[in-house]
Amino acid sequence: MTQDTPATILVAEDDATTRTFLADELTADGSELLVVETASDALRLLETKFPDLAILDVGLGDGSGLDVVRTVRAADGLGSRIDPDVPLLVLSGRCGETDRVRAFDAGADDFVAKPFSYGELRGRVRALLRRSDHRRRTARVRVGSLEIDPAARSVWVGERRVPLTATEFALLRVLAASPTTVCTKADLLKAVWGYQGRSSTRTLDSHVCRLRKKLRAYDAELILNTWGVGYRLVDDPRSATGARELAA
Template structure:
């Protein structure tokens, strides 16, 4: 049985109504959670809200190309964006020329299926790609004392309890947790997390840091230290006291 959940659906991007309905119906019947989009714009809107386990996209869309979607996914930073840049992408298209297939793989597609297609074969290809994802080592999991951040699952826990963060709060935490005892200047955080290149706008980062500190400190632990006049760091402690280095690669 597929292991995807409502938090990690399969994103189906197909402008043909009959094909889209067919895929959604059969994938749902096979235990997946399909999320449908008819255009590139709709697909990008969905990616602002969810992180799919796999994307199945037509190559030719009314407002763009499936290659544009592949490029968007591969260019994601996995920090501010919800999109995992390693998300499997399958291109499903009537364009079966060798050069079309080569371009698809060169641009980062994981598989290329030509219409008309066998649904049974497509389902097996999807299952195979998802198995590969599940077998990937959980590199990048970071532990700092009681705080655990898992970028691959976009999860944060303190003392084993989940902490719900907004997109910007999570991006700020992920930046700080990579070097927990380093002081990050506010200007650097503004550029890294918010994309601001002009110094002097600090109220935004101060308010987000305050909320992040409050959420992470719900169990009594102290994270997100304000270094007056400079910026922020995650912990105000020597590496041993903070439980560092704490980076786990399964």
């Protein structure tokens, strides 16, 4: 991730001692942690919280971490919201050549054997995040009918291209980086305009208003307002709850 944006890391580990150790150390290094002990919970968070990287133990409470890897790599972005390209690092107490090959064949990006040196693990995590950060800056982003092409700086709704200003494009990219998650006004002002501290939100609100109008012209009602907090991007406005949030 960028220097100003902490990486969100999912740790799926059934051993409480290892789970707590990883959570404490990675948090101390500046990452935001999602911690679970089962394969089902790992998949749920991969589909709803969109971590930047996942560390998966092979032996989880209700299944194999390799099954999680296979499910992620098989995701098509249509029937599931899981990002099939999210970096996956596998942990295992079995470190033979066959075990490593199985992990990589399943789709793992890296493999670390237990017991491990945290220094080495941290280095591998940082390397994966660097590659992931580059991919996320250049890869196309899809949210419902909306598609954003960062390399071409273009936005499409279905097969129709939406003309946006540079600021509108930057604002939409920030919202699309964390779909369904509310971005606070302060965070948006900092990300798009570089504002720090308590700044006026009039500029932000006016740009969001214009961006909404442009998307509405293409039948895309995707930006929702959480009053007093900020804005979020959704793939289906019918999933939002509360008339106050749907209000313009």
